[in-house]
Each structure stands twice: as C-alpha cells, then as structure tokens.
Amino acid sequence: MGRVTIYHSKSSPVSRAVVFLIKYMKIDVELKALDLGSKEHHQDWYVKINPEKTVPTLVDGDFVLTESRAILAYLINSSGSDSTLYPKDAKKRGLIDSRLYFDAGILNVRSAHLARDVMYGEASEFDPRRKSAALSALNQLNDYLKGNKWVAGNELSIADFSIVACISVYFYFAPMENYPEIKRWYDQFKSFNGFEEFLEGAKIVGEKIKNNLSKGF
Numbered sequence: 001m002g003r004v005t006i007y008h009s010k011s012s013p014v015s016r017a018v019v020f021l022i023k024y025m026k027i028d029v030e031l032k033a034l035d036l037g038s039k040e041h042h043q044d045w046y047v048k049i050n051p052e053k054t055v056p057t058l059v060d061g062d063f064v065l066t067e068s069r070a071i072l073a074y075l076i077n078s079s080g081s082d083s084t085l086y087p088k089d090a091k092k093r094g095l096i097d098s099r100l101y102f103d104a105g106i107l108n109v110r111s112a113h114l115a116r117d118v119m120y121g122e123a124s125e126f127d128p129r130r131k132s133a134a135l136s137a138l139n140q141l142n143d144y145l146k147g148n149k150w151v152a153g154n155e156l157s158i159a160d161f162s163i164v165a166c167i168s169v170y171f172y173f174a175p176m177e178n179y180p181e182i183k184r185w186y187d188q189f190k191s192f193n194g195f196e197e198f199l200e201g202a203k204i205v206g207e208k209i210k211n212n213l214s215k216g217f
Contacts, residue, residue, distance in 0.1 A: 003030060005060075007034055007056060007059070008032070008034065008056045009055045009201075016165045016198055017068050020195070023197065027075060034046070050066050056071055068162065072086075085158050095153060096152045107137045111134055111137070114133070114134040119209050123212075138182065142181045145182060165202075168206075169202050169206040172203060172205075172207050173206055174217040
C-alpha cells in the first residue's frame with residue numbers, strides 16, 4: 001500500500017477510531033487534522049475530495065474513501081495479509097461486520113441522538129426516550145461481550161476500534177460500572193499504543209457533556 005492521507009478531527013469519534021487503529025498498527029500514513037469548528041470541512045477544496053463534508057476521509061492516490069468503518073477495513077485489506085483484525089474467513093468476517101453494523105446503525109446513532117442537545121448546550125438533561133434507547137444499546141453491547149474477550153469473539157478486530165471510539169465518551173459522564181463486561185473490555189485498550197492520544201478527543205466531548213448536565217446520568 002502506498003502512502004495514504006487521512007483527513008480527520010479529534011472531535012469526531014469515527015475519526016478517532018481510524019487514527020487509533022493507525023497508531024496501534026503503526027501504519028505509515030499522512031494525518032491531516034481539520035478544524036470542524038471553523039467549518040474547514042465545508043471549504044471548496046475539501047468538498048471536491050468529499051462532497052459529504054464529513055470526516056474521516058482516506059485518499060490513496062486517485063482513490064477516495066469515506067465512512068470510517070469502510071476505511072478501517074480498507075487499511076487492513078490493503079496490507080496484503082490475512083490479519084485477525086479483519087480476517088478473510090467468511091464466518092469470522094461476517095461476525096465482525098455484524099458488530100460494525102450494530103455500531104453504525106444502533107450504538108453510534110443512539111449515542112449521538114442522546115448527547116447532541118446536551119453537548120451543544122441546548123438542553124441540560126437527556127431526553128428520556130433517547131436515554132432509554134442508548135441504555136438499551138449499551139446493554140446489548142454488554143451482552144455481546146459476555147464470554148468474549150472482544151466484541152466479535154476472542155480476537156481483537158476492527159469492530160473493537162470502531163465501537164471503543166463511541167464508548168470512550170460515556171466513561172466521562174455515565175456510570176459505566178453498571179456495565180461490567182464493557183468496562184472489562186474497555187480496560188484492555190489502556191496498554192495500547194496511541195490510547196492516550198485517542199482519549200484526548202473523547203475527554204473534550206465527554207467532559208463537555210458532563211459539565212452541561214444539570215444532574216447526573
């Protein structure tokens with residue numbers, strides 16, 4: 001794989017998932033941070049690369065790829081090896097894909113809906129229905145982890161990197177001791193290369209949510 005450019009932002013959980021994998025795997029890429037606060041991702045030069053105006057974006061020569069989970073898979077597939085992070089075995093890959101779709105369609109969506117108004121100071125407490133939906137997703141993840149070291153079995157995969165980017169924010173404002181399997185799983189990342197840098201963005205978002213809440217989770 002030739003040298004790749006990744007456009008990202010620390011404030012974006014899905015960006016942090018990609019950068020965390022890159023740091024963990026020590027993949028040689030060029031990382032370019034965008035300032036979402038100043039709408040840098042809306043500038044003409046970036047819109048030409050990614051009309052969705054989202055991060056992260058991968059550029060590999062004349063090939064452009066958006067969507068973090070697709071980028072995670074591409075980074076592993078492009079390595080040319082049969083990595084346990086995203087193996088070629090159909091059943092193992094199928095389970096990883098299932099967890100990625102759970103993250104994209106349930107966990108990440110419900111978490112974003114839960115946090116958005118509080119994070120931007122438009123509310124001082126969580127909407128009860130959104131909170132119930134988010135708690136249901138956390139319970140589902142906790143159940144997935146029962147009897148499994150990682151989210152898709154006993155081997156680390158790209159699904160773990162995707163999901164931990166969302167879950168890491170909860171540890172700053174939610175009682176995660178209520179989810180012992182998630183906490184046990186999460187603690188495994190603490191020795192990983194790039195984890196402290198990965199947490200910088202999570203801390204900013206998580207503490208902002210915590211500070212804007214009028215009462216606890």
